[in-house]
Amino acid sequence: MKANIAIIMGGYSSEYHISILSGQNVYKHLDRTRYIPYRVIISTEKWVCLDDQDREYAVDRSDFSVLLNGERIAFQCVFNAVHGTPGEDGLMQAYFELLNIPQTSCDYYQAALTFNKRDLLSVLKPYGIKSAVSYYLNSGDPIHEDKILEKVGLPCFVKANRAGSSFGITKVKKAEDLRMGIEHAFKEDDQIIIESFLDGTEVSVGVITYRGETRVLPITEIVSENDFFDYEAKYQGKSQEITPARISSEERSRVEEVARLAYDVLHMKGYSRSEFILIDGIPHMLEMNTTPGLTEQSILPQQAKAAGITLTELFSSAVEEALKQI
Known part of the structure; x- marks a missing residue:
């Protein structure tokens, strides 16, 4: 039946x-x-x-x-x-x-944790997973611009803490633009995270449970025509998404190891797609998505295709894994 x-x-x-x-x-x-x-x-x-x-x-x-x-x-x-x-x-x-x-998808605790960028990175830090220097603000907190910039420097990124698809993100290049970036982020969330700029190669890594096993998919390199991988770059063709990524075998092994470690440490299941910046070959995590885009053009389906997995196989495996819970 x-x-x-x-x-x-x-x-x-x-x-x-x-x-x-x-x-x-x-x-x-x-x-x-x-x-x-x-x-x-x-x-x-x-x-x-x-x-x-x-x-x-x-x-x-x-x-x-x-x-x-x-x-x-x-x-x-x-x-x-x-x-x-x-x-x-x-x-x-x-x-x-x-x-x-x-x-x-993953269970409720893992979903809540990964959706909160600040909490996710804090939990993974003791396992040696690196990330940008950051400064946290909640709605109503005093905004000390000098202290913020002293810690994170310029340029920096101001992000809504709990939002996806690059909504609520601003790359701030000048001190006088910081407050505008903060106000923009607060339109999406009442918590924000301000991060130092990481100058390196951006990659996206899908880790999934597929036919009963944890599998790291081929890595995608992100090359944005804009200042960063914003909404326009993601969804309106203003970027190149190159799978497999043009990185060395050593870098690939490091990214795969860190992405799998994060998936295992958090007791994940289902799909995940994590974003990293490679600096001198060392992966620095930006975030983890647990219900990533699943259109024909989305990154995780591109990675599955590169791994020889059709969309029917990808989606059916997710259902089969879930049905095992019964």
């Missing part, structure tokens, strides 16, 4: 539309000889399931079922394609755990 799979997409953040594209791609490629996929749109206004004609049916949040054309549909598994809150910060993971419905 085929399992009913709910592909959740959308969410409550600025990444809503990107998540819809990811979810639609999962829906397109999920193996219909083994599963019956359903698209479930999560938004602040409503949770709805779409039928083949895109008609909406309300989701019963008490048990995450839906009455579709007179038939009550229960889901054996949830494929999580929600970027940002509530799909990447642990809220949906905790909800499904309470309902005893397996889902494809």
